[in-house]
Amino acid sequence: MKEKISIFWFRRDLRLDDNAGLYYALKSGFPVLPIFIFDTEILDKLGNKHDARVDFIHKTLEDLNKQLAAMGSAIVVKYGNPFEVWKSLTEAFEIAEVYTNHDYEKYAIARDTQIGKLLNAKGIGFYTHKDQVIFEKNEVLSGSKTPYTVFTPYSRKWRETLNDFYIKSYPTEKYFNNFLKITAEAIPTLAEIGFQETHISIPEKHIQENLIKNYDKSRDIPSIKGTSRLSVHLRFGTISVRKMVQQAIHLNQTWLNELIWRDFYMNILYHFPAVSDGQSFKKEYDAIEWRNNENEFERWCNGKTGYPIVDAGMRELNTTGFMHNRVRMITASFLIKHLLIDWRWGEAYFAEKLLDFDFAANNGGWQWAASSGCDAVPYFRIFNPTAQTQKFDPEHKYIKKWIPELNTFAYPTPIVEHTFARERVLKAYKQALEKK
Known part of the structure; x- marks a missing residue:
């Protein structure tokens, strides 16, 4: 009889540390298999086959695989339509539960609804968690319980609502021994998924404290390195937004404001999907x-x-x-x-x-x-x-x-x-x- 497992599905959260959905998966009581799907519904729409973002994701997955290999585990990377991939995963493994993190974009919501129905029909729990923002959905509303459409009052309420609970890191590392022990499979090459390596460099995943301290004075000058350049890491979740807010609170309020803008636009997308x-x-x-x-x-x-x-x-x-x-x-x-x-x-x-x-x-x-x-x-x-x-x-x-x-x-x-x-x-x- 196959061993019952949980699966954690990586998407916009490509890190092992301070990862909400991964934390709950590792505490589920079942060994955790990490997976990633190169989604053909998304990739097929990319006209440029030298897309640096796909290259970056691929390199990040290779790095994650090395980290997992050190724990005797591995990430399973698939290429295809997510619904078809999940059908095959349910046949290949005895899955008890699936964990992932929320995504707020229209396609992602439809995809997750479809996958959730597929898994639930097979008696598999599907659990998603907040990870890529500090506040989501109805957590920051006006006094009349309506979504904000102006940034300044939103940011004021955002700051009033913030406390240590919302930015506390998830201690995933305490549970790393709960990853499923498997031998690493080869990750599909870039060529196998229809892309090629690029030579566009990705900024470092490092918060430079001196730069952030001067952010309000230097951020508008394009000729100098006056911004954090961390936006690509926020986008793909290779860095935790909670850790960034922890730093911003102490280092620079203007930089914190930029992180609040990010939550604001996610909030607009959720409440006004017509955009x-x-x-x-x-x-x-x-x-x-x-x-x-x-x-x-x-x-x-x-x-x-x-x-x-x-x-x-x-x-x-x-x-x-x-x-x-x-x-x-x-x-x-x-x-x-x-x-x-x-x-x-x-x-x-x-x-x-x-x-x-x-x-x-x-x-x-x-x-x-x-x-x-x-x-x-x-x-x-x-x-x-x-x-x-x-x-x-x-x-x-x-x-x-x-x-x-x-x-x-x-x-x-x-x-x-x-x-x-x-x-x-x-x-x-x-x-x-x-x-x-």
Whole structure:
């Protein structure tokens, strides 16, 4: 007779330490088999087979496997449709319970509902836990028990609600001897799942205290290393958000605010799922008539708009998979307000290129720039790229790094004149909003 086991399903939580679902799995009373599924429903939609994110996940799984091997265990890595993979797992093992962590995206919720029904029908418990945020669902609500749609009162309530319970780490290491003792199987190679190795480097998974202490003074300067660069690790859960908040409380309140923004956008995604379907949070903004000039969009994508701060940002993104947050706001505003191109085009491009792509934050950021989101910048506030450059890159250190041909005939003239673009977009927004 087969040994009864629990399974822990890794997704956006690729670490052994301080992992909520893994903690409960290890305390379940059954030996725990860790698994990961390279989900074809997700991978098949990725056009770029040199996707650095898939490469990063693959390397992280290899590292997890080494850590587990030291305990006499291993991670089982599958490639396929999750429903079909789980059907085969239920046939291969005597599964008592399955544990995983919550995911708040539309596809993930549908997938987990389907898997839960499959497992429950076979008498297998399916338990999911909060892990990637501090507060979720209805844990931070207004006095009238409604979700917040403005950040400042949300952040105030978030801070009021916070106590040690919410940021206490899960001591998974106490129970590591409860991993199932198995010999490691070979993890499918990148080539076997249809991808190739990339040479885009991933920032270190290390909180640099001095950098964080000065975060509020340095975070807006793109030419220096003034931000933590930990967003990719938060995205894939290679670092615990609870540990980051523990550090932020003591090191820098502005940095803590950025972590609260992350919870805020997850909260919006949960309470207002229509944003997953490409709708504007403020529905009246769907009436805007976009120009959607494909040639101009291509110039924006390639960093050839003739606006140096915009072009530097796009080239940084295309080369490294990262873009400085201040420059993200400038490039997004430029696409929407200067070129009058639908924010969804930019959202999709960032989704394809950003190492730290996270649907909730990406959608929230783009709708903020488009003035169509919750707590967004007013539509008549339009970033002037020249003024932004003077303020945040006055010596052109960042620009020169990414645009070596600056001030030569090889660099293009501006794609549109700022004042003209400003008047054009104000007219388009005003016409759309007058229809409501």
